[in-house]
Amino acid sequence: MTVTPGESLRALRERKPLIHQITNYVVMNETANATLALGALPVMAHATEEVEEMAAAAGALVLNIGTLSKHWIAAMLLAGKAANAAGAPVVLDPVGAGATRLRTETAQRILAEVDVAVVRGNAAEVATLAGRTAEIRGVESMEAGGAELAQAAGSELGCVVSVTGPVDHVSDGVRTLAVSNGDALLATVSGTGCMSTAVTGSFLAVRADAPLEGAAEALVAFGVAGEDAAGEAKGPGTFHTALYDALYGLRPDTLDARAKVEEL
Amino acid sequence: MTVTPGESLRALRERKPLIHQITNYVVMNETANATLALGALPVMAHATEEVEEMAAAAGALVLNIGTLSKHWIAAMLLAGKAANAAGAPVVLDPVGAGATRLRTETAQRILAEVDVAVVRGNAAEVATLAGRTAEIRGVESMEAGGAELAQAAGSELGCVVSVTGPVDHVSDGVRTLAVSNGDALLATVSGTGCMSTAVTGSFLAVRADAPLEGAAEALVAFGVAGEDAAGEAKGPGTFHTALYDALYGLRPDTLDARAKVEEL
């Protein structure tokens, strides 16, 4: 295991990769600001007329299905293929997969037509994509994340899968890492899952050759920022605000020492 | 009058109802976070392909016309009918009714085709829907809310109507309640009206049998949170942040004592 979040964060801040995000309306500002605070450059573009051009110029592409509609699905597929052709890693956040047929089928279609490097979801969403039944209650729904689920999904989907929860599990189907950084306040703010996906895309832009490690490093960085923000917070609002300060204040030289990562 | 906001809040936090929101782009993150901080589970979905499925699974449906377009109107009607069929209460926020013909007519059409439990708007919007003339200057426009207006609109529209302002008035056309909780800083943040509608939907999910009381309880809870947030604020930005902390920190055991509700 060579999980080196500090080194990756340093590389990210030096290269400032452009992270093209086709994401949901609810979190666009939040994922843009998380990306920028971390040190990468966010750009949002969803028109079918421009997504291929934008994706081809990007260091990574993030697809998030949180508020779908027909034109957006078409844009995600076009952008995904353009990113693949350009060699930019694609990260998928299957928000609400399992909650409606449209979401489940769209996530499946993206996985079938686009070469996805990392899927980042909660346990219910990942279980749905891995062909298991799960109790779904909206996008905030969360079960305890499971190492076994991440491993099975990684194997089934043929990519890296991050199942986030109280403890995050990241697996490529063979190796599985557990990341214990984070804070319970992360679950009190809507969109922190989507932010962790944007951070995953940002790390993948400098870790395209090691998606398992990059995905785990992203969750370490986001989790450490969550820990720092919790120290400043009186509740979800002040936590949310402090989270951007904390992402901006992450220090490459201390990040490795603060990482709570274990290979299972 | 049996306005028991504490008991309803306790029930809401135990049941964690899913609140399906088809709302405007400006406030999606804000209403999602207000809903979650309060203790319910927000979900946003607007595609005609999935809204019926989502609304049927929800504890309440919130329709907000703040940034309309053709497909969204179709989705609101489909979702409204599905919520009706499933027995989930529907709350309508007629943002900007009176400001353009599209908004006035869309609000009227929803009221005609969907069984709406509660309309939550400012005085100008409600006056428009009740067939009265009103001076409209954008969505932030506000006149002093009036008991008489709420009563007349409740009677005219055949549902509960909440007219919010410095004092809020809630009426079903027969009984009228005045809620005096709140703080002037609420008017300095865009989207607090929309948040109060989302909170109304959250309370209705556990108070479907008593929409007059549920709507008033929601405004008590949101108003008390506003009072608490004002104590932490230096202006609209810090107030906005503190509002989520305050919603999260609302205590069921003290909420009844803090309620300023009067039956007129």
Next chain:
Amino acid sequence: MTVTPGESLRALRERKPLIHQITNYVVMNETANATLALGALPVMAHATEEVEEMAAAAGALVLNIGTLSKHWIAAMLLAGKAANAAGAPVVLDPVGAGATRLRTETAQRILAEVDVAVVRGNAAEVATLAGRTAEIRGVESMEAGGAELAQAAGSELGCVVSVTGPVDHVSDGVRTLAVSNGDALLATVSGTGCMSTAVTGSFLAVRADAPLEGAAEALVAFGVAGEDAAGEAKGPGTFHTALYDALYGLRPDTLDARAKVEEL
């Protein structure tokens, strides 16, 4: 030079002009709240069925191409022409011009078909519209703003051009003003450029007869707010929150003295 930001801010707060904004999904809440905190009334509307009616009622129209699609382009053109017919100033933010052909061509088309009073962009965007080559890396991309660029673009485009950066430059092609207010933290929050465009629209609503001065005054006000917010901030998140407090707290009686404006 008669740059009098204090007097304009006082007029703005007295008249509370309605500022119609057709802007991108990422910043809608942020520009609405910046507009409201400043003292004007924001309204967002993008449906082709209502934009002409809304624009005709507004004190200014802000067009921002940050997340385009076909229907929104049509709406921008309709709204722009309606604002022109009603005599309301139009401000254009060409977000990402140069990054994709769709954005460049849309900005050019708006400039060709609508009488734009002020273009507010970063150096790369403005350079693109002025027919110069520029290195573009996403919407956060920024080069050092240049007096010469603003002057050339103002002359080429036949309107006022604001090029924002560490120092802002505003020119109508003949006269050029440099505004040195602001803080480096503004570049760490996504959407502050879009906010400065909304503030520009708000000032133009009371300064339609003097767009060069109005555009510079807006950047003074926004920059001073940035300076005040920086004093409260620990990073991008707390800065962002404090920025709304600072806009709300701007004092007309001290604003002229704090202005750092120079005619070149």
